[in-house]
Amino acid sequence: xxxxxxxxxxxxxxxxxxVKSDGSGVETENVKMSMxxxxxxxxxxxxxxxxxxxxxxxxxxxxxxxxxxETIRTALAMGADRGILIKADSNLEPLAVAKVLQKIIEKExxxxxLLGKQAIDDDCxxxxxxxxxxxGWEQGAFVSKIEVDGNSVSITREIDEGLExxxxxxxxxxxxxxxxxxxxxxxxxxxxxxxxxxxxxxxVEDLGVDTSPRIKQIKxxxxxxxxxxxxxxxxxxxxxxxxxxxxVI
Amino acid sequence: xxxxKAPLKDYKFLIKDFLNSSTTDLILNNSDIDQSDLEMILxxxxxxCEEELLPINQSxxxxxxxxxxxxxxxPKGFIKAYKNFVENGWQGISxxxxxxxxxxxxxxxxFLDEMISSANMSFGLYPGLTSxxxxxxxxxxxxxxxxxxxxxxxxxxxxxxxxxxxxxxxxDLGLIKTMASPQANGSYKITGxxxxxxCGEHDLSENIIHLVxxxxxxxxxxxxxxxxxxxxKIIPDEEGNLGEKxxxxxxxxxxxxxxxxxxxxxxxxxxxxxxxxxxxxxGMKAMFIMMNGxxxxxxxxxxxxxxxxxxxxxxxxxxxLQGRSLKETKNPDKPADPxxxxxxxxxxxxxxxxxxxxxxxxxxxxxxxxxISRIEKDKFKKQHSDDWIALMTPILKSxxxxxxxxxxxxxxxxxxxxxxxxxxxxxxLVRDARxxxxxxxxxxxQALDLxxxxxxxxxxxxxxxxxxxVKEYLEKNSFNYNLSEFIPPLAKSFGRLQQITSFIALKxxxxxxxxxxxxxxxxxxxxxxxxxxxxxxxxxxxxxKGKEDPEGFYKAKIESGKYYMSKILPETGSLMSxxxxxxxxxNEFDDKYFDxxxxx
Ligand SMILES: Cc1cc2nc3c(=O)[nH]c(=O)nc-3n(C[C@H](O)[C@H](O)[C@H](O)COP(=O)(O)OP(=O)(O)OC[C@H]3O[C@@H](n4cnc5c(N)ncnc54)[C@H](O)[C@@H]3O)c2cc1C
Numbered sequence: 001x002x003x004x005x006x007x008x009x010x011x012x013x014x015x016x017x018x019v020k021s022d023g024s025g026v027e028t029e030n031v032k033m034s035m036x037x038x039x040x041x042x043x044x045x046x047x048x049x050x051x052x053x054x055x056x057x058x059x060x061x062x063x064x065x066x067x068x069x070e071t072i073r074t075a076l077a078m079g080a081d082r083g084i085l086i087k088a089d090s091n092l093e094p095l096a097v098a099k100v101l102q103k104i105i106e107k108e109x110x111x112x113x114l115l116g117k118q119a120i121d122d123d124c125x126x127x128x129x130x131x132x133x134x135x136g137w138e139q140g141a142f143v144s145k146i147e148v149d150g151n152s153v154s155i156t157r158e159i160d161e162g163l164e165x166x167x168x169x170x171x172x173x174x175x176x177x178x179x180x181x182x183x184x185x186x187x188x189x190x191x192x193x194x195x196x197x198x199x200x201x202x203x204v205e206d207l208g209v210d211t212s213p214r215i216k217q218i219k220x221x222x223x224x225x226x227x228x229x230x231x232x233x234x235x236x237x238x239x240x241x242x243x244x245x246x247x248v249i
Numbered sequence: 250x251x252x253x254k255a256p257l258k259d260y261k262f263l264i265k266d267f268l269n270s271s272t273t274d275l276i277l278n279n280s281d282i283d284q285s286d287l288e289m290i291l292x293x294x295x296x297x298c299e300e301e302l303l304p305i306n307q308s309x310x311x312x313x314x315x316x317x318x319x320x321x322x323x324p325k326g327f328i329k330a331y332k333n334f335v336e337n338g339w340q341g342i343s344x345x346x347x348x349x350x351x352x353x354x355x356x357x358x359x360f361l362d363e364m365i366s367s368a369n370m371s372f373g374l375y376p377g378l379t380s381x382x383x384x385x386x387x388x389x390x391x392x393x394x395x396x397x398x399x400x401x402x403x404x405x406x407x408x409x410x411x412x413x414x415x416x417x418x419x420x421d422l423g424l425i426k427t428m429a430s431p432q433a434n435g436s437y438k439i440t441g442x443x444x445x446x447x448c449g450e451h452d453l454s455e456n457i458i459h460l461v462x463x464x465x466x467x468x469x470x471x472x473x474x475x476x477x478x479x480x481x482k483i484i485p486d487e488e489g490n491l492g493e494k495x496x497x498x499x500x501x502x503x504x505x506x507x508x509x510x511x512x513x514x515x516x517x518x519x520x521x522x523x524x525x526x527x528x529x530x531x532g533m534k535a536m537f538i539m540m541n542g543x544x545x546x547x548x549x550x551x552x553x554x555x556x557x558x559x560x561x562x563x564x565x566x567x568x569x570l571q572g573r574s575l576k577e578t579k580n581p582d583k584p585a586d587p588x589x590x591x592x593x594x595x596x597x598x599x600x601x602x603x604x605x606x607x608x609x610x611x612x613x614x615x616x617x618x619x620x621i622s623r624i625e626k627d628k629f630k631k632q633h634s635d636d637w638i639a640l641m642t643p644i645l646k647s648x649x650x651x652x653x654x655x656x657x658x659x660x661x662x663x664x665x666x667x668x669x670x671x672x673x674x675x676x677x678l679v680r681d682a683r684x685x686x687x688x689x690x691x692x693x694x695q696a697l698d699l700x701x702x703x704x705x706x707x708x709x710x711x712x713x714x715x716x717x718x719v720k721e722y723l724e725k726n727s728f729n730y731n732l733s734e735f736i737p738p739l740a741k742s743f744g745r746l747q748q749i750t751s752f753i754a755l756k757x758x759x760x761x762x763x764x765x766x767x768x769x770x771x772x773x774x775x776x777x778x779x780x781x782x783x784x785x786x787x788x789x790x791x792x793x794k795g796k797e798d799p800e801g802f803y804k805a806k807i808e809s810g811k812y813y814m815s816k817i818l819p820e821t822g823s824l825m826s827x828x829x830x831x832x833x834x835x836n837e838f839d840d841k842y843f844d845x846x847x848x849x
Contacts (some may be wrong), residue, residue, distance in 0.1 A: 030799050073289065186293045188338035188351055195286055 001055045001170075003046040004110035005080065006101065007062050008036040009071040010121040023219045026121075035071045038116030040078075040183035042176040045146055046114050047079045047184070054148045055112070057081050061104060063088050063097050069199060076194035077186035083199035088211070092204075094126035096211035101127070102134045103207045110171070112153070117142050117175040128175035138168040144179040251674040252564040253303050253557045255295030255364045258802060259606060261288065263613045266790045268356070276620045280353050287357065294361050297337065301330045302368035307674040309371060309510035310681075314451070316502045321450045321512045330372060331453040335405030340376050344383055348399035355623075356616030359549055363609070366553025370681045371510030373553075375408055377546060378448050382409025382460050385539035386479065389527035394479060398458055401489055407481075408454040411543075412443040412461040412516060413536070420694055422533070423471035427463040429478055429523060438520040439463055439480055439497075447688075449514030450482075450499035456491060457482040459516070461523060462532050475532035478523035497521040507680030540689070541642050545615065547689045548645035551653030552612060554682040555605040558653075558660040561675060562601065565664055566594050594663055596816070601656040603813035606806075607780035608649050610787065615641045636714035640703050641779070643695035647769075648776035650685035650692065657682045696768035699775070700753060701761075712750065719743055719782050726785075731792040735785040738814040739778075742821040746778045749828050756831075766832030774824045781818045784810040 011017060012032040020027050035043075046058045060075040062068040063086040072083035086100055105113065118125035132139035144163075145156035157164040158177050186194075204211060232238045242249045264273070264287060277283055282290070309324035323331075334340070343358040344350025365373040383402050386395055401407040418424035427441025439461055443449075450457065459480045468474030483491045496519045503513040527535040566589040570580065574590035588594050618634040625631040657678035661668035668675040686692040703711050723740050726732055753771060757764025788810045791803035798804060 070285075070289075077289065077293070185297055185333065185337050186289075187336065188290065188293075188342060190338075191286065191290055191293060192281070192351055195282070 001112065002057045002059060002108060002110040003049060003055045004101075004105065004108060004113045005039070005042045005046045005058060005060050005075065006113070006115045006127070007039040007043065007060050007068075007071050007075050008116070008119045008121075009033050009062065009064055009068045010036045010119055013037060013120060019220055019222050023221055025217075025220050033067070033070075035074050036116050036119045036121075038118065038120075038176050038178055040116075041178060041180045042114035042116055042174075043075045043078055043080060044181045044183040045176060046112075048181065049112075049146070049148055050079075052148075059084065059108060059110065061086070061101070063092060063100050063204070065089065072199055073194055074186060076197045076199075077191040078184055079190055080197075082197055084202065085199055086202050086204050086207070088204040091122075092211055093213055093215060094124045095130055095214065096209070097127050098130035098134055099209040099211065100204060100207060101131050103209055105131075105135065112148075112171065113137075113173050115173070115175045117177050128173050132173040135171075135173070137171050137173050139173040139175075140166055140168055141175040142177045143174050144177045146174060146180070250561060250564065251303065251306060251557060251678070252561045253299065253367050254560065255291070255298060255367075256556060256609075257288075257291055257295055259609060260291055260360050262802065262806075263610060266794065267610055267786065268613060268617050272621060273617065276354050276617070276624065279624055280351075282353065290353070290357065291360060293337075294339065294364055297333070297339070298364040298368035301333055302365065302372050305330060305372075306369045307677060309369070310507075310674075310677050311509075311671075313509040314502055314512040316499075316512070319450070319498050319500070321452065321499065321502060321514070323451050323453060323512075324510045327372065327510065328453060330369075331375065331405070334376065338404075340379060340405035341403040343380075344399070344403040345387070348387075348395070348403050350403045354616075355619040356613050359545070359612055359616045362546055362549045363553045363556065363612075366550040367557040369510070370550060370554065371508045373550070374508065374511040375448050375451070375453055376405065378411060379405065379407075379409040380546070381411055381539055381543045382458055384542050385411075385460055385477070385535055386526065388538045389477070389531075389535035390479070391526075394524060394526060397485060397487070397489060398479065398481075401456070402458060406454060407456040407458050408448060408451075409458045409460065410446055410449050411539075412446050412449075412459050412480075414445045415442060416444055420691060422462065422475065425462055425464055425475055427461065427518065429461075429463040429465050429476065429525075431465065435524075437463075437465075437478055437523045437525065439478055439518045439523040440520055441518050443516040443518070445503070445688075446514045446516045447511055449512065449516045450502075451512055455483075456485070459497070460526065461518065462536065463523075465529065468530055472533050474530055476529050477526040477532040477535045479526050480518065480521050480523035484522060495521045506683060507677070508684055509680075541638065542619075544642050544646040544689050544695070545612070545619075547685050548608075548647075548649035549612060550685045551650035551682065552605065552608050554653035554678060554685070555601060555608070555649075555656035558656040558675075558678050558682075559598070559601040559605055561673075561678070562660040562663040563589075563598055565667075565673075566598060569667075588663070597659045597663060599809065599812045600817065601652075601659055603784070603809050603817060604652045604780070605656065606787075606809065607783050607813060608645070608652060610783040611641065611779055612645055612649070614783070615645060633714055636707075636711045639706070640699075640711040640715055643699040643703065644772060644776050644779065646689065647686070647692040647695040647772055650682070651773075653682040653685055654679070693769060696772040697765055699772050700757070700764050700768040704750070704754060709754075715779065716747065719778075722782070722785075726789065729789065732785060732788060734811050735788050735814055738818050739781050739785050742774075742778045742781055742818050745821050745825045746774055749774060749825055752829065760832075762836045763832050766836055767828040770824045770828050774821050774828075777818055777821050777824075781814060784813045 012034040015032050018027040049055045050058050058080040059082055060072050060080045061084040062072050069085055076083055115128040128141055140155040140157055142158045143155045144158050147154045151170050153168045153172050155166050305326035312324040315322040341350035342353050343355055346352045379402055386398055402409055413422055415425060429437040429439050431437055461478045461480050462475050464474050465476055482495055484493055484495050486492050498517050499514045500517050501515045505513060567587050569588045570583055570585040571588050572585055574586050579586045579590050615638060618637045622631055622634040661675050661679055664675050667673055726736055753764050787806045791806040794803045
C-alpha cells in the first residue's frame with residue numbers, strides 16, 4: 001500500500017507573528033519556517049505504518065512555493081521515500097489545495113492519505129474534509145490513534161465529547177492530531193540519504209484545476225492590545241461589571 | 250533561568266561568509282554535502298540539543314550519578330537522551346564511512362559539540378570520550394583492533410574512556426605504575442589503579458572500551474616506557490558479540506564540584522585482558538595524536554559554556570527591573586527599568602558576547618585547517634594548516650575554557666543573588682565550566698606547551714603560520730577606510746605581541762624560568778590578538794554585506810567588533826608591561842616569605 005502524506009511550510013511555532021505594516025498579511029521574510037506541527041505527526045504515523053510492513057511506500061506532497069522543498073526534505077530525512085512539490089505562488093485556499101491533491105491522488109493511487117488536522121498559520125481545518133468529499137472516500141478527522149488491519153482502519157478521534165472510535169475501510173483520508181504520536185528527529189544518516197531521494201516538481205497551472213480564490217482578504221491587523229486589569233472592591237462589583245460591561249453573564 | 254537557543258545564525262555566518270572559500274566547498278564536497286545540507290544538519294542537531302538535552306541539564310546536575318556495588322546509574326532522562334542521540338547517528342558524525350560514520354568535516358563536528366556542551370555539558374562527555382577513543386584507535390591501532398571496535402563505537406553501542414591519571418600521577422605521566430604483562434597469545438594482562446576516569450562505568454551502553462596507559466616489564470623509565478592498551482569491560486569475540494566480563498571494576502565515583510551527571514571513576518584493573526594499541530613504548534605518541542583533537546574539543550566546551558551563560562544572562566538583563574537609567578527612563582509605565590540599561594551590565598554582556606563570537610570564529614577556522622590538512626595534496630599548504638593547528642591548540646584550549654569560566658561567573662553577577670542560589674541554574678554553569686581549564690592538560694601546561702614547544706619548534710615556523718598571515722592582512726587593509734576602528738588597534742596589539750615574542754624567546758635562551766614564568770600571560774596576549782584579527786575580518790565582511798542586512802545581523806557584528814577592539818584588546822598593553830618587568834618577582838621570591846603572615 002502507498003501512503004500519501006501532506007506537509008505544509010508554515011511560520012515556526014516559536015516565532016512571534018508580526019503583521020505587515022501595509023496590512024496585506026503577516027511577515028514571512030526572514031522568519032524561521034518549519035513543517036506544520038500536525039503534519040509531522042502525519043509523517044511519523046506513515047513511517048510507523050510502513051515499519052510494521054503494512055505499507056511499502058510513503059510519499060510526501062506539498063503545495064506551495066519553491067522553498068517548500070525544504071519541508072519535503074525534512075520529511076524525507078525523517079524517512080519518507082519520495083516527494084512531490086506542486087509549485088503555487090499564492091497561498092491557495094483549502095478547496096483549491098484539496099482539488100490539487102485529488103488530481104495527484106488519481107495518478108498515484110494511494111490507499112491512505114494522512115494530513116495534519118489543521119495548519120497553524122490559517123487554522124482552517126478544512127482540507128482533509130473537503131478532499132474526502134471530492135474523492136468520496138471515508139474520512140476520520142482529529143485522529144489520535146490509527147490501527148491498520150487488512151482493508152480496514154480503526155481510528156480514535158478526539159472530539160468535544162471525548163473519544164470516538166470508528167472503523168473505516170480503505171481507501172481513507174485521516175487528519176492527524178498532535179496526540180497521535182511523538183515525531184522522530186531526522187537522523188544524520190537519513191539526512192544524508194534524503195539528498196538522493198527524488199522530489200517531483202509540478203506547476204499548479206499544469207494540473208488543470210480551478211484554484212481561483214473564493215474569499216477576498218480585506219485586511220490583516222494585530223488583535224487589539226489587552227487592556228490593563230482593574231481591581232474590584234467586592235463580589236457585587238464583579239458581578240455588576242460582568243453583567244453590564246463585559247456582558248458575559 | 251538557563252536559556253539556550255543554538256546560535257544557528259552565527260554558524261551560518263561562519264560557514265557562508267567567514268570560512269567561505271573554494272576550499273570549504275571542496276571539503277563539503279568531499280563529505281558529499283553542500284551548504285544547504287549543512288544547514289539542515291545543524292538545524293536538526295540544534296533541535297535535539299534544545300529539546301532533549303537542555304530540559305534535563307538542571308535536574309541531572311542535582312540528581313547526579315548514583316554508585317551502587319560497582320555499578321553507576323545515570324540521572325533521569327539520560328538513558329532516553331543517549332538512545333535518541335545514538336539512534337540519530339550523531340556519534341559517527343566525523344568517523345570514516347567504512348566504520349559506519351558519516352565522515353562530515355571536523356568544523357561541523359565542532360558546531361555540534363558546542364551545542365551539546367551548552368545544552369548539557371555532562372551529557373556531552375559520554376559521546377565526547379567515545380570520540381576520543383575512536384580517534385586514538387583510528388589513528389594508531391592495528392586493522393584487527395579497528396575492525397573490531399570502531400563500528401560499535403561509532404554507532405555509540407559501545408562507549409569509550411581514556412585512562413591516564415593515577416593517584417600519584419596527574420600532569421607527570423612518567424610516574425605511571427599500572428603494569429601490562431605480555432601473554433603467550435599476544436594479549437596483555439593489565440594491573441593497576443586509575444583515578445578520575447570520566448564515564449569509566451555507567452548504564453548507557455552495553456560495553457565500555459577503556460584505553461589504558463601502562464608500563465611493561467623492563468620498559469624504559471618515564472614517559473618513554475609507556476604503552477597504550479585497549480581493555481574492554483566485556484570481552485567481545487571476533488564478530489563483536491559480547492563474551493565474558495573482563496577483570497576490572499569501578500570501585501567508587503567522586504563527589505565533585507560540577508559536571509555531576511558524568512561519573513568520575515576509580516578503576517581497578519586486576520590482570521584484565523588488554524591488547525596493545527600502536528607500537529610498544531609509543532603510548533605517549535598515540536595519546537598525543539588523539540590529544541590534540543581532544544584539547545580542541547575541551548576548548549569547544551568552554552565556548553559552549555560561554556554561550557549559554559551569555560544567553561541566560563541576556564534574558565535576565567531584559568526581564569529584571571531594578572533602578573532607573575541615569576539619563577532617561579526607559580520604562581515609564583513600570584516601577585523600574587530593566588537592568589540592561591545599566592552600563593556595568595551592558596559591559597559585562599558585551600564582554601561575554603564579543604569573546605564568545607570571536608573564539609567561535611578562531612575555533613571554526615582552526616577546525617577548517619584540520620579538514621584541509623586531511624585532504625590537501627600540496628605539501629606546503631598542508632604544512633601551513635598543520636602548523637596553524639599545532640600553534641592554536643594550546644591557545645584555544647586554554648583561553649576558551651578561561652572565557653567559559655569568566656562568562657559563567659559574570660552571568661552569576663548579572664543575576665545577583667538570584668544567580669548565587671540554585672533555582673535559576675546559573676551557579677551550575679560556574680561549577681560545570683570550572684573543570685575545563687583542568688582536565689586534558691591543565692591550562693598552565695598548555696601555556697608551557699605554547700612557549701616551550703610550539704614557539705621554538707622548527708625555529709619558529711609555527712609562529713609564522715599566524716604572524717605572516719596577520720602581517721599580510723594588515724598591509725593589505727591598511728587603507729581600508731571602513732576598518733579605521735579596527736586596523737589601528739589590531740596593528741598596535743600585533744606589534745606588542747611580536748615584541749613580547751622576541752623578548753620571551755631571547756630571555757628564555759638564558760633562563761628557562763624567564764620563558765615559563767610569563768607563559769600564561771603570553772598565551773592570553775596571543776589569544777586576544779588572534780581574536781582581534783578575527784573581529785577585524787568579521788567587520789570587513791560585514792561592511793561588504795551591509796546592503797543585504799534586513800535583520801541588522803552584520804551591523805551587530807560591526808558594532809560588537811568595535812567594542813572588542815576598543816575595550817578588550819587593550820588588555821594586551823597591561824599584559825605587556827607585566828611581562829616586560831620580568832619573572833624575578835615570583836621566581837626569586839623567597840619560599841619562606843610565602844608563609845610570612847601566619848605561623849604554620
Ligand atoms: C572531573 C574530572 C575528570 C577527569 N577525567 C579524566 C579522564 O577521563 N581520564 C584521565 O586520565 N584523567 C582524567 N582527569 C584527570 C585530569 O586530567 C588531571 O586532574 C589533570 O591532568 C591534572 O592532574 P592532577 O589533578 O594530578 O594535578 P597535578 O598534576 O598535581 O597539578 C597540580 C597543579 O600543578 C601544576 N603543574 C603540575 N606540573 C607542572 C609542571 N611541570 N609545570 C608547571 N605546572 C605544573 C598544574 O598545572 C596544576 O595547576 C579528570 C579529572 C577530573 C577532576
